[in-house]
Amino acid sequence: xxxxxxxxxxxxxxxxxxxxxxxxxxxxxxxxxxxxxxxxxxxxxxxxxxxxxxxxxxxxxxxxxxxxxxxxxxxxxxxxxxxxxxxxxxxxxxxxxxxxxxxxxxxxxxxxxxxxxxxxxxxxxxxxxxxxxxxxxxxxxxxxxxxxxxxxxxxxxxxxxxxxxxxxxxxxxxxxxxxxxxxxxxxxxxxxxxxxxxxxxxxxxxxxxxxxxxxxxxxxxxxxxxxxxxxxxxxxxxxxxxxxxxxxxxxxxxxxxxxxxxxxxxxxxxxxxxxxxxxxxxxxxxxxxxxxxxxxxxxxxxxxxxxxxxxxxxxxxxxxxxxxxxxxxxxxxxxxxxxxxxxxxxxxxxxxxxxxxxxxxxxxxxxxxxxxxxxxxxxxxxxxxxxxxxxxxxxxxxxxxxxxxxxxxxxxxxxxxxxxxxxxxxxxxxxxxxxxxxxxxxxxxxxxxxxxxxxxxxxxxxxxxxxxxxxxxxxxxxxxxxxxxxxxxxxxxxxxxxxxxxxxxxxxxxxxxxxxxxxxxxxxxxxxxxxxxxxxxxxxxxxxxxxxxxxxxxxxxxxxxxxxxxxxxxxxxxxxxxxxxxxxxxxxxxxxxxxxxxxxxxxxxxxxxxxxxxxxxxxxxxxxxxxxxxxxxxxxxxxxxxxxxxxxxxxxxxxxxxxx
Amino acid sequence: xxxxxxxxxxxxxxxxxxxxxxxxxxxxxxxxxxxxxxxxxxxxxxxxxxxxxxxxxxxxxxxxxxxxxxxxxxxxxxxxxxxxxxxxxxxxxxxxxxxxxxxxxxxxxxxxxxxxxxxxxxxxxxxxxxxxxxxxxxxxxxxxxxxxxxxxxxxxxxxxxxxxxxxxxxxxxxxxxxxxxxxxxxxxxxxxxxxxxxxxxxxxxxxxxxxxxxxxxxxxxxxxxxxxxxxxxxxxxxxxxxxxxxxxxxxxxxxxxxxxxxxxxxxxxxxxxxxxxxxxxxxxxxxxxxxxxxxxxxxxxxxxxxxxxxxxxxxxxxxxxxxxxxx
Numbered sequence: 001x002x003x004x005x006x007x008x009x010x011x012x013x014x015x016x017x018x019x020x021x022x023x024x025x026x027x028x029x030x031x032x033x034x035x036x037x038x039x040x041x042x043x044x045x046x047x048x049x050x051x052x053x054x055x056x057x058x059x060x061x062x063x064x065x066x067x068x069x070x071x072x073x074x075x076x077x078x079x080x081x082x083x084x085x086x087x088x089x090x091x092x093x094x095x096x097x098x099x100x101x102x103x104x105x106x107x108x109x110x111x112x113x114x115x116x117x118x119x120x121x122x123x124x125x126x127x128x129x130x131x132x133x134x135x136x137x138x139x140x141x142x143x144x145x146x147x148x149x150x151x152x153x154x155x156x157x158x159x160x161x162x163x164x165x166x167x168x169x170x171x172x173x174x175x176x177x178x179x180x181x182x183x184x185x186x187x188x189x190x191x192x193x194x195x196x197x198x199x200x201x202x203x204x205x206x207x208x209x210x211x212x213x214x215x216x217x218x219x220x221x222x223x224x225x226x227x228x229x230x231x232x233x234x235x236x237x238x239x240x241x242x243x244x245x246x247x248x249x250x251x252x253x254x255x256x257x258x259x260x261x262x263x264x265x266x267x268x269x270x271x272x273x274x275x276x277x278x279x280x281x282x283x284x285x286x287x288x289x290x291x292x293x294x295x296x297x298x299x300x301x302x303x304x305x306x307x308x309x310x311x312x313x314x315x316x317x318x319x320x321x322x323x324x325x326x327x328x329x330x331x332x333x334x335x336x337x338x339x340x341x342x343x344x345x346x347x348x349x350x351x352x353x354x355x356x357x358x359x360x361x362x363x364x365x366x367x368x369x370x371x372x373x374x375x376x377x378x379x380x381x382x383x384x385x386x387x388x389x390x391x392x393x394x395x396x397x398x399x400x401x402x403x404x405x406x407x408x409x410x411x412x413x414x415x416x417x418x419x420x421x422x423x424x425x426x427x428x429x430x431x432x433x434x435x436x437x438x439x440x441x442x443x444x445x446x447x448x449x450x451x452x453x454x455x456x457x458x459x460x461x462x463x464x465x466x467x468x469x470x471x472x473x474x475x476x477x478x479x480x481x482x483x484x485x486x487x488x489x490x491x492x493x494x495x496x497x498x499x500x501x502x503x504x505x506x507x508x509x510x511x512x513x514x515x516x517x518x519x520x521x522x523x524x525x526x527x528x529x530x531x532x533x534x535x536x537x538x539x540x541x542x543x544x545x546x547x548x549x550x551x552x553x554x555x556x557x558x559x560x561x562x563x564x565x566x567x568x569x570x571x572x573x574x575x576x577x578x579x580x581x582x583x584x585x586x587x588x589x590x591x592x593x594x595x596x597x598x599x600x601x602x603x604x605x606x607x608x609x610x611x612x613x614x615x616x617x618x619x620x621x622x623x624x625x626x627x628x629x630x631x632x633x634x635x636x637x638x639x640x641x642x643x644x645x646x647x648x649x650x651x652x653x654x655x656x657x658x659x660x
Numbered sequence: 661x662x663x664x665x666x667x668x669x670x671x672x673x674x675x676x677x678x679x680x681x682x683x684x685x686x687x688x689x690x691x692x693x694x695x696x697x698x699x700x701x702x703x704x705x706x707x708x709x710x711x712x713x714x715x716x717x718x719x720x721x722x723x724x725x726x727x728x729x730x731x732x733x734x735x736x737x738x739x740x741x742x743x744x745x746x747x748x749x750x751x752x753x754x755x756x757x758x759x760x761x762x763x764x765x766x767x768x769x770x771x772x773x774x775x776x777x778x779x780x781x782x783x784x785x786x787x788x789x790x791x792x793x794x795x796x797x798x799x800x801x802x803x804x805x806x807x808x809x810x811x812x813x814x815x816x817x818x819x820x821x822x823x824x825x826x827x828x829x830x831x832x833x834x835x836x837x838x839x840x841x842x843x844x845x846x847x848x849x850x851x852x853x854x855x856x857x858x859x860x861x862x863x864x865x866x867x868x869x870x871x872x873x874x875x876x877x878x879x880x881x882x883x884x885x886x887x888x889x890x891x892x893x894x895x896x897x898x899x900x901x902x903x904x905x906x907x908x909x910x911x912x913x914x915x916x917x918x919x920x921x922x923x924x925x926x927x928x929x930x931x932x933x934x935x936x937x938x939x940x941x942x943x944x945x946x947x948x949x950x951x952x953x954x955x956x957x958x959x960x961x962x963x964x965x966x967x968x969x970x971x972x973x974x975x976x977x978x979x980x981x982x983x984x985x986x987x
Contacts, residue, residue: 029914037878
């Protein structure tokens with residue numbers, strides 16, 4: 001209890017004055033009676049318990065003193081500091097950051113995660129609130145999310161609470177706090193209730209925040225060093241030998257307070273989609289230390305997965321990691337040419353291994369043919385089709401035709417101008433062909449071009465056709481590169497790279513790794529009309545569990561202008577792009593991991609979370625500095641009410657004549 | 661001794677004045693004439709009266725037969741018995757003697773309380789006058805003594821209805837001069853009832869009935885007085901008078917109660933609790949007196965001076981068998 005007006009304590013002088021009046025008062029009215037005899041008999045009993053009698057005999061004085069005391073107290077403006085009234089708007093902030101997925105108990109064997117604990121705490125808190133209290137539910141995340149706003153529907157609140165899933169991405173807790181606080185800005189009896197594990201990467205920022213509203217903080221789970229082992233780093237690089245095998249470097253961290261021995265499984269998924277264990281290693285890690293291990297001789301694979309066993313530690317999301325080889329196995333192209341150095345070099349620059357053969361030579365067979373991903377036919381030599389082996393090879397592989405129109409050829413034309421029209425196509429992205437000179441363009445018969453469409457016209461003549469034939473990409477350049485100045489232009493390597501990518505099945509490089517919910521700058525195919533994330537593998541059982549009901553695909557918002565959010569649960573995803581015709585334009589993999597800022601640090605590396613309530617210092621008038629979490633409640637009304645009661649009692653005492 | 665006290669007093673009231681003072685309602689007198697003082701035992705007096713004596717005598721009331729002995733009055737021989745039995749029997753009759761009624765009226769200051777008609781002393785005197793008148797009408801001998809810590813005034817025994825004016829005059833005079841009686845001046849003398857009765861000449865010499873009118877505001881001496889009166893062969897009627905203001909004090913607030921006799925003060929805060937305690941004390945005291953009287957064979961009569969004289973006589977004295985109707 002505090003007093004706003006201590007100087008009013010001077011009024012307490014009234015109390016000795018009252019006592020003095022009692023002392024000075026002419027105490028008794030004299031009354032003559034026949035004899036004391038009978039009165040003495042009556043008073044005998046009363047004199048037996050004299051102290052109490054004496055007290056009662058001064059009851060009126062005591063009551064008046066109490067009244068004076070109360071008056072003085074009321075004048076001193078007593079206020080009581082207490083927690084905010086429970087009737088105002090309350091904002092619940094649930095921390096659902098990655099660290100909340102930690103198992104609640106120390107050894108990680110606890111059945112529930114901290115998030116589940118927080119949710120149940122929040123439910124308990126809710127059940128204690130009056131039914132008409134408006135509640136707003138905010139979940140943290142990259143962007144704080146207002147799940148429910150100002151609702152008194154407890155069933156909906158509980159349902160939404162249960163539906164809160166962990167956000168593995170970077171969590172902006174300060175923003176959530178700030179949002180919650182701003183929701184309560186004009187509500188003096190509002191309350192901010194935070195359920196968290198207190199492990200905030202933006203702790204310093206949050207602690208520096210001045211909250212306007214009263215806030216209460218519920219820390220769930222133990223703040224002790226958690227028993228957690230995590231894959232800190234997982235890298236793949238190609239072996240120096242160039243034999244296609246890779247070397248993995250895995251760094252494993254032990255956050256627990258005891259040395260641990262963990263088993264590291266490294267599995268590889270080959271092109272056929274078979275996942276096999278490529279390497280295993282057993283690692284001893286001292287408490288709080290980290291250890292790196294190198295695994296060599298990994299077979300080529302489309303991606304690798306590193307996994308820690310046993311998986312029963314606090315946080316499951318960081319027990320697995322995905323990594324893609326630096327480059328997927330280089331594509332091999334069979335360049336059938338009589339000699340085209342520009343093209344050869346450009347293809348090599350694009351990462352394509354080229355095998356140059358002369359159109360006169362025999363068709364490659366066996367392993368050579370097997371390894372060939374696609375064929376560049378520089379000079380669309382009809383002779384090859386006559387060779388059965390060549391014809392079969394050309395039929396099987398994606399084909400990139402480059403015409404060599406001759407001057408005397410009827411089906412060719414000399415362009416009349418340099419006007420180029422470039423269609424939107426992956427092959428011609430970033431290409432303008434401006435100022436490019438082409439001396440002659442072939443005009444193949446229409447029946448040969450049924451598979452594709454012109455994506456570049458030069459002087460009104462189609463210069464590049466692109467399309468697919470039999471599910472295989474196909475390109476046709478109707479001009480001889482050597483008959484143009486294109487190879488001398490800076491656009492040439494770009495064109496070749498894009499053409500090579502197109503020939504490689506449109507497959508671009510894998511997307512790599514990203515934190516959950518991270519915004520990625522992705523370049524989608526220009527034709528893409530629909531794109532979605534397709535879950536290949538989930539890491540955390542928890543997230544699988546939560547998303548079991550949800551679709552395994554997450555559509556991308558294509559209006560997002562090149563910046564797209566990564567999936568929100570850790571795991572391996574495939575970005576599938578589809579064009580307007582429903583054709584799959586590309587599949588790229590993305591490994592999604594939990595935000596490292598949340599999980600990389602051990603629990604005791606975080607400071608203590610404090611919610612600081614701002615003191616309205618600017619408000620100098622009647623306000624005093626308030627303790628955080630409390631609000632003042634004036635007791636003057638109560639004092640006045642008590643005073644009235646006291647006066648009633650005094651009157652009763654006076655009326656009954658207990659006042660001697 | 662009373663002559664000194666009375667010398668300063670005004671002229672004695674005439675008989676008529678006295679009667680008017682004592683009995684505003686004269687019809688009461690007629691009813692009193694029908695009453696007589698009850699005496700439980702046979703009296704033994706000296707003068708012939710209408711009371712059956714313990715001795716045999718010449719009254720009309722038959723007592724017994726006894727054989728004739730020489731010297732007996734032959735008029736008393738029952739001749740019809742003699743005719744049947746040839747033996748001479750003498751009829752014996754109870755002797756009738758007068759009853760001596762002694763009245764003691766407490767005139768201490770405490771008796772002067774009670775509002776107007778309820779004034780205890782006035783009431784006691786009126787009651788004494790009534791009872792005395794009944795005695796006079798019954799051919800009994802009546803005397804009265806007024807006392808505080810000594811006998812301040814007395815009327816020697818009077819006898820017969822003819823003495824009633826004198827009787828009334830004395831009492832009316834006492835009523836007028838109430839409150840002027842001086843005490844002997846001893847320290848705290850009036851707290852002991854036995855003090856005046858220890859003085860020589862106070863106790864009656866002849867056996868009879870003693871009526872003691874007092875408010876019994878004595879700390880001690882009541883039992884002792886009863887004893888000494890009984891020793892003087894008195895049948896005692898203790899007439900305990902309390903005024904309504906003493907039975908149900910209408911007091912409130914903070915008071916200093918002044919004892920009228922001791923002049924000492926007592927500070928009290930009057931409240932419900934105290935008043936109920938007081939009422940309890942009064943009841944207890946009455947019960948105590950009643951018990952003492954019962955133990956001593958005395959009659960205890962409680963009189964509330966707020967009740968009219970007629971009612972008191974009919975509803976208190978008659979049921980208590982202190983008075984009885986004439987047979």
